[in-house]
Amino acid sequence: MTDVKTEAEPVEAGGRRERPKVGLADRDGFLAWVMLLPSVVYIIALVGIPFLLAIAFAFSDVTTGDPSFDFVGFANFGDVFDDRVFWRSLRNTLVFTVISMLLIVVFGKILANILVADFRGKWFVRFLVLLPWTTPVALSTVSWLWFLDSIFSPVDWVLRNVGLIDANVVWLGQPGTAMASVIAVHVWRLTPLAAVIVMAGLIAIPKDLDEAARIDGAGFWRRMFEVTIPLTMPVIAVAALFGAILTFTDMTVPYVLTRGGPTHSTDVLASWAYFRGIEGGDVGQGAAIALFLFPLLLAAAVAILRAVRRLEAR
Amino acid sequence: MTTTAPAGKPVGKVPADEMERLRRRYGRRHVAARCGVYGAAVTAALLCALPFLWSVISAFKQNQDLYNPESNPFFFNMPATPDHVTFLFTDTPFLTFVVNTLIVGAAVVAITLALALPAAYSLARLDRPWGTPMGIAIFMVYLVPPSLLFLSLTRVVVALHLENTLWSMIVVYPTITVPVSVWLLIGFLKAVPKDVEEQAMVDGYSRLGAFLRAVMPLVFPGIVAVVVFSFTLTSSEFVYALAFVSSSPEMVISTGVPTQLIRGDVFFWQSLQASAVITAVPIAFLFNLFLDRFVTGFTMGAVKT
Numbered sequence: 001m002t003d004v005k006t007e008a009e010p011v012e013a014g015g016r017r018e019r020p021k022v023g024l025a026d027r028d029g030f031l032a033w034v035m036l037l038p039s040v041v042y043i044i045a046l047v048g049i050p051f052l053l054a055i056a057f058a059f060s061d062v063t064t065g066d067p068s069f070d071f072v073g074f075a076n077f078g079d080v081f082d083d084r085v086f087w088r089s090l091r092n093t094l095v096f097t098v099i100s101m102l103l104i105v106v107f108g109k110i111l112a113n114i115l116v117a118d119f120r121g122k123w124f125v126r127f128l129v130l131l132p133w134t135t136p137v138a139l140s141t142v143s144w145l146w147f148l149d150s151i152f153s154p155v156d157w158v159l160r161n162v163g164l165i166d167a168n169v170v171w172l173g174q175p176g177t178a179m180a181s182v183i184a185v186h187v188w189r190l191t192p193l194a195a196v197i198v199m200a201g202l203i204a205i206p207k208d209l210d211e212a213a214r215i216d217g218a219g220f221w222r223r224m225f226e227v228t229i230p231l232t233m234p235v236i237a238v239a240a241l242f243g244a245i246l247t248f249t250d251m252t253v254p255y256v257l258t259r260g261g262p263t264h265s266t267d268v269l270a271s272w273a274y275f276r277g278i279e280g281g282d283v284g285q286g287a288a289i290a291l292f293l294f295p296l297l298l299a300a301a302v303a304i305l306r307a308v309r310r311l312e313a314r
Numbered sequence: 315m316t317t318t319a320p321a322g323k324p325v326g327k328v329p330a331d332e333m334e335r336l337r338r339r340y341g342r343r344h345v346a347a348r349c350g351v352y353g354a355a356v357t358a359a360l361l362c363a364l365p366f367l368w369s370v371i372s373a374f375k376q377n378q379d380l381y382n383p384e385s386n387p388f389f390f391n392m393p394a395t396p397d398h399v400t401f402l403f404t405d406t407p408f409l410t411f412v413v414n415t416l417i418v419g420a421a422v423v424a425i426t427l428a429l430a431l432p433a434a435y436s437l438a439r440l441d442r443p444w445g446t447p448m449g450i451a452i453f454m455v456y457l458v459p460p461s462l463l464f465l466s467l468t469r470v471v472v473a474l475h476l477e478n479t480l481w482s483m484i485v486v487y488p489t490i491t492v493p494v495s496v497w498l499l500i501g502f503l504k505a506v507p508k509d510v511e512e513q514a515m516v517d518g519y520s521r522l523g524a525f526l527r528a529v530m531p532l533v534f535p536g537i538v539a540v541v542v543f544s545f546t547l548t549s550s551e552f553v554y555a556l557a558f559v560s561s562s563p564e565m566v567i568s569t570g571v572p573t574q575l576i577r578g579d580v581f582f583w584q585s586l587q588a589s590a591v592i593t594a595v596p597i598a599f600l601f602n603l604f605l606d607r608f609v610t611g612f613t614m615g616a617v618k619t
Contacts, residue, residue, distance in 0.1 A: 031521060032440040035432035039452065039492055042429055046470070046489045047455050053466035114358050117351045125355045127602045128363035134601045135366075135594035136550040136568040142576075143369050143590045146583055152380070154368060154387035168383075192362065196605065200539075204505065220347070238501075249459030252552045256572065270461040274553075283465055290462040298454070305450060 057287035076288040085264050086289060089272040093296075096183060096254075096268055097247045103187045104243040105236060108194025113224075115195060116202050133192035141256040144185045148172055148257075175265035178258050182266050186253050190246055194239040201235025202228065244300050249293060269293055366591055373399060373588035380583060398584030406582075407562055408589055411570035414480055418566055419545045421484040426491040426544045427537070433492075434499030435525055439511070449500055456493040460553040463489075468557050482558040483566065487551060491544040498543065502536025503529070542604045549597065567593050 061072045080086050115126055132140060147153060148171040156168040171177045205228065213223045229236070251270035254260060260267035260275060267275070269292055277286015368387065372380055374394040385391040402408050436442075437449040467486055468477075476482040506529055514524035530537075555569040562574055571589045575582045 028440045028521065029442065032436045032442045032445075035436035035440075036448070039429045039433040039496065043452065043455050043489060043492065046467070046486060047458055047463065050463045050466040050470055051458055053469065054462050057465060110354075111358055114351070114354045117355070119348075119351050119355055122355070123602065125359045126605065127598055128359040130362075130598045130601050130605070131366055131594050132362050134546050134597040135590060136552075138550070138552045138568045138572050139586075139590040139593055140365070142572055142586055143365050146372070146581075146587070147365055147368065151383050152387070157383070157387050188362070188365075245456065249461060251461055270459060273461055277465060287462070287465060290459070293459050293462060297459075301454065 054287050055291065057283055058291050060284050062283040063281050072284070076284045080285060080288050085267065085272060088264050089260075089267040089269050089289075090292070092179070092264075092266060093248065093268040093270075095179070096186070096266075097244055100183050100186050100190070100247045101240055101243045103183070104190050104194045104247075105240045107187065107191040108239055108243075109198050109229075109236065111191055111195035112198035112202055115199055129195070130192050132189045133196075137189060137250075137252045138256060140189060141185060141253055144181075145172075145257060148181055172258050173262055175262060178262060178266050182254050182257055185257060186247060186250065189253070190243055193246075194243055197239040197242065198232060198235055201232040204235075205231050241301060241305075245297060248297055248300070366594060369587040369591050373584050373591065375584060398582070399588045401582070402585040402588050402592075406575060406585065407565075407570065408567075408575075410563055411565055411567045411574075412593075414564065414570075415549050415566040415568075418480055418483045418487070419548045422487040422491060422548045423541050423544045425484070425488045426495050427541065429488065430492050430495035430499055430540065431537070434496045434503055435529070437496065438500040438503035439508075439525075439529075449496070452493050453497045454493075456490070456497070460490070460551070464553050464557045467554065471558050476558075478559055478561045478564055480559075480564055480566075483548075483551075483555060486554055486558070487548050490551065491547055494547070495540045495544060498540055499533070499536055502533045502539075505536075506532045538604045542601050546597065546601065549593075 056069070058076055059071055059073060061070045061075075062068070111129060115122075115129065119125075147155060150168060150170045150173060153168060153171065155171070156165065159165045159169070169177060171181045209227060209231070210223060213227050218226065249270055251268060251274055254266045254268055254271045255274065258266045260271050264272075269289060273286045273289035273293075276289055277283050280286070371388065371390070374396060375390065376392045376395050379385055379390065379392040382391075433452070437445050437452075442448075471477050471482045471486065474485070476485060510532060511521075511524040511528050514528035515521065519527060549566070550568055552568050555566055556573075559565055559569065562570065565574070567589070571586065571593075575586050575589065
């Protein structure tokens with residue numbers, strides 16, 4: 001809306017000429033760097049350098065037992081590609097991410113709509129809704145571990161008493177249900193975050209737009225799909241971006257819930273890298289697997305950022 | 315918002331019986347909408363909170379009650395006992411974990427704000443040609459996953475002699491929180507009309523003064539959101555905390571509880587459930603408090619001045 005071209009420069013320059021002194025802090029270029037520099041230095045020192053180090057590890061034979069650095073070229077990548085578990089975990093990662101992200105965005109949008117509506121006891125409902133996301137993930141996943149226990153699971157208890165099943169499902173013991181459980185826990189955990197992001201966008205919509213649509217006779221669904229959703233699309237894209245990133249790089253839920261099992265059916269790239277690099281002790285291979293997260297994430301992020309910019313430009 | 319009071323509409327030339335029909339129709343529609351809203355709200359709350367509700371019940375259960383596949387998991391089939399909850403406080407280092415989490419969280423939030431706020435302002439407002447690419451570059455840093463970095467970061471932490479201290483987490487966590495915070499703050503800053511600070515500068519403030527006096531109060535909801543967001547990210551971080559700290563007195567909740575309350579195959583289930591609830595409730599409470607202010611602040615910000 002506000003065109004970037006209409007800059008403040010002429011006004012500022014005019015205002016400045018009348019003032020006798022121009023401090024260093026008034027020079028935009030200098031100020032911009034001074035304000036930005038601490039963050040950049042911090043990030044380069046603690047992300048940039050370790051990142052390069054991690055790339056170096058991927059081309060080395062470093063193990064936890066023998067930390068001396070020897071260059072081995074693409075040997076680690078060759079080993080990783082020959083390993084069927086890697087392809088399995090890559091596929092799992094994609095399934096896990098795509099399904100989780102779709103569900104997180106849809107549920108997040110629904111939840112955001114509920115949270116902006118007016119009703120009694122809203123504060124309490126919000127509090128309950130926020131619980132999954134604000135709880136440290138390792139703790140809530142431990143709770144779920146018991147929730148899906150092979151013998152004492154209350155989910156199974158309910159299903160048994162309703163009469164839907166005769167014996168326990170053993171959610172975490174079969175490939176299909178284990179994956180479904182991991183996705184369910186993850187979606188349950190991240191939906192409130194997506195809802196909060198979308199909510200911020202919903203509230204920023206000028207009220208008169210909604211009222212205008214209402215006066216023109218647009219019903220709830222029509223306003224939803226022709227006013228609210230188009231206007232909040234950038235925010236929804238941001239929520240999707242967060243969902244994708246937090247899902248792609250997450251290993252806590254599969255790690256705590258299933259340890260990648262049964263037989264690697266819930267192993268994702270991050271957890272497989274951890275098992276290889278830490279528990280297997282092969283730092284080089286672990287780093288090579290983990291490196292795969294980066295280009296895939298980059299592609300996803302660029303795609304979504306483009307979508308956002310196209311929407312903003314419209 | 316939902317007050318579609320048909321009575322308030324200009325009547326115009328609509329005949330009386332037509333009016334009455336419309337009024338009844340809108341009235342019915344209103345009731346249906348209210349029911350829908352309450353139904354949806356209750357469903358959402360239950361779906362989100364059911365595991366916690368159930369955790370609260372099982373935390374107070376006796377062993378024979380909990381470890382019986384036939385007993386109803388939603389009721390006390392035997393008298394409730396607080397033993398496992400007191401065990402958590404008296405016989406486990408849980409309270410130490412709580413204090414450590416708070417210290418780390420507060421320090422990380424302070425560092426995050428000190429770094430991210432100026433950076434976001436620089437990128438959102440000072441109109442440098444490199445502003446947008448730099449903003450995206452900083453955000454991309456968030457995409458570098460902990461599972462990729464923690465091996466090499468462990469080396470860095472050891473080199474700085476910070477292993478097994480809270481400082482290891484305080485130093486490293488801002489690498490997660492700063493990129494997200496910069497990204498969020500850029501959004502919040504862009505939502506503030508430029509006229510606000512231009513006016514302040516015309517009134518004689520320096521750029522810095524305009525930022526502190528005119529822009530900061532307007533993005534305050536955004537800052538609160540960033541504080542809460544950073545704290546939540548920090549308290550739930552798992553991989554770094556596990557890699558850097560292995561001695562129990564320096565652990566935070568997210569690693570301490572799963573590693574110290576699970577000994578091999580022995581799960582202290584009731585205590586685990588209690589610790590999850592005890593941790594979850596205050597954080598969610600805090601978040602909800604801030605969320606409210608954040609939301610009202612945002613509505614005020616949306617009103618064009």
